[in-house]
Amino acid sequence: MNKAPLLFIILSILSAEAFSQQKFFEKIEFGFSGGLAVPVGHFKEISITPSLEPVPPGSSPERFQGFLKNEGGQAQLGYxxxxxLSYHLTSSVFISLNYLKTKHSIDTRPQQIYYDANFKSEIDLNGVPFEVPGRLESDPYRANLFYLGIGYRLPIHRLEVRFTGLAGINNMEFPFYSWTYQISETTAIPLRPFPVDGPVPTSLREFAYGLETKVAYSLSKKFNMNLSATYLRSDHPHDYWTSLLAASIAYKIQDEIRYRNLAVQFGISYRFGGE
Structure with missing residues (x-):
């Protein structure tokens, strides 16, 4: 039997397969980036009032009930x-798989200033003034976003402008906080979240979406440097109780973190094929 035709067919199939894989990898671009995380809207606003609860209703607030963030997240500038990972469907259209990590410290100074001005100084039953120092401490906002994108490329000589629509998941860590009241030199009472029906969530996973604009400059056929602005938003509702403060009641907190972030980043990308 003449094996030459069969061998030719096998080699042709293998060659076509290898060529197809080569073409596939030529359309892939991998990049990494870093920069600022700029809080926007409710996420950065300061609002002390939602953290106060009159006890009983109609009276002057006696203590902060918790640290609510639905009206003001008090997020500071972060990183x-x-x-x-992008795949170029055509010379103009691409799809991408993305990961973004952001971290924002929380500005607790407004609550501290308000507490010192209104609650720190007390008067006992004998009319003797005394102080109850209190302080608010909080974990930062930590967010891990995984999302898909579909975008359009507009080449301008060695420059390239990209516009991308984004959708995915924001897995945000619950920012635990504590109000600590120093009632004596040796005794402090913390006010911290605790469960409603199960543990206080350590992960607040919700749908996220947004837009990205990127300007890229070609350093070579394979390497690009770029500057991007990525806006992403998501809402994270959650419930918990505050722990008891001496003989007072506990407060049930129904809160929501309104994540609104603009990531301004510098990046480098590698195009496996290059044109």
Missing amino acids: SLGLN
């Missing part, structure tokens, strides 16, 4: 790190 962001990103990874992205």
Whole structure:
């Protein structure tokens, strides 16, 4: 039997397969980036009032009931790190798989100033003034976003402008906080979240979406440097109780973190094929 035709067919199939894989990898671009995380809207606003609860209703607030964030997240300027993997469907259209990590410290100074001005100084039953120092401490906002993108490329000589629609998941860590009241030199009472029906969530996973604009400059056929602005938003409702403060009642907190973030990043990307 003449094996030459069969061998030719096998080699042709293998060659076509290898060529197809080569073409596939030529359309892949991998990049990483880092920069600022800029809080926007409710996420950065300061609002002390939702943290207060009159006890009983109609009276002057006696203590902070918790640290609610639905009206004001009090997020400060933070940092962001990103990874992205893009596949170029055509010369103009691409899809991408992305990861973004952001971290924002929380500004607790407004509550501290208000507490010191209104609650720190007390008068006992004998009319003797005394102080109850209190302080608010909080974990930062930590968010891990995984999302898909579909975008459009507009080449301008060695520059390239990209516009991308984004949708995915924001897995935010619950920012635990504590109000601590120093009632004596040796005794402090913490006010912290605790469960409603199960543990206080350590992970607040919700749908996220947004837009990205990126300007890329070609350093070579394979390497690009870029500057991007990525806006992402998500809402994270959650419930918990505050722990008891001496003989007072506990407060049930129904809160929501309204994540609104603009990541301004500088990045480098590698195009496996290059044109």
